[in-house]
Amino acid sequence: MDYMPDDNSRYKDVDYWDERYKTEQCYDWLGGFSKFQHLLEEHVKKEDSILILGCGNSSMSGDMYSAGYHSITNIDYSSVCISxxxxxxxxxxxxxxxxxxxxxxxxxxxxxxxxxxxxxxxAIMVEEKSPWDVSPQTACFVHQALTEVRRVLQGQVHFAFVPAHTPCRNTCVSRHVLSSGCNQLSTESRSESMAEACDLPTLQSHSGHTEDS
Known part of the structure; x- marks a missing residue:
């Protein structure tokens, strides 16, 4: 079954996801747990309390649980998905x-x-043409989301985002993450070696912009 929307803007619509999740069993955007396992094992403790944003029907949470991460909270705005x-x-x-x-x-x-x-x-930024000049609506959405991320995080902890494109594409996100005070653990999904793309100690030390963001 083809789950691709007629227009990319539909990726922002909950109705699209509700309908999709009624029949789609599982889909792992940008790769499953095995692709990111080495990175998570390096930076995330098994006893950490973990929140996964926009969990969808991915096997990521279940695979993490099987690997020993037993404190996982998942959220999604689709009621069909959550059920x-x-x-x-x-x-x-x-x-x-x-x-x-x-x-x-x-x-x-x-x-x-x-x-x-x-x-x-x-998905929030799907209609944006440039990461350097996003619409006020998108900038507001990202700011609201990352303000909430900062609020529910404890102390010197990590916010990890895995973008679909190069770090440049996520300039808006990176700037908001860094300005919020979160420790940013980001990765480029197309990289052969994600460890090279995710220099967490370097990102932790930045208080302003970084060339890797």
Whole structure:
């Protein structure tokens, strides 16, 4: 079955995702857990409290759980997705699923050690032509989302975003992450060696822009 929308702008519509999730069983945008496992094992502790934004029907959370990460909270704005995934992983204590808007996270401040997202922010920016000059609406959306990310993160912790394009494409996201004070762990999905694309210690030390962002 072809799940590609007629227009890319539909990637921002919850109705598109609700309809898609009614029949699609699983899809891992930009790769599954095995592609990122070495990076997560280096920077994320098994006991960390983890929030996954825009979880979709990816196997990422389930595979992470099997690998020993047992404190995982997943959110998505599709009720169909959350209902399906809740049932699918009902035998995984410590892993929860919630329908939620990334701009209005219903969690107390400092709730998580790590927040992960994989192509969720790309969907927000799908209609933008340039990362250097995004629309006021997109800039506001990203600012609201990352303000919430900062609020629910604890202390010196990590926000990891996996973009669909080169770091340049995500200039808007990178600037907001760095200005928010989050430790940014980003990766370019097309890189042969993601460890080379994700120099976390370097990014942690920056308080302004970085050439890698």
């Amino acid at each position: 399906t995934m809740t049932a699918r992983y009902s035998d995984c204590p410590g892993m929860t699923w919630h329908q939620m808007d990334v701009r209005q996270l219903c969690f107390p401040a400092a709730s998580f050690d790590v927040i992960l997202e994989k192509a969720t922010l790309d």
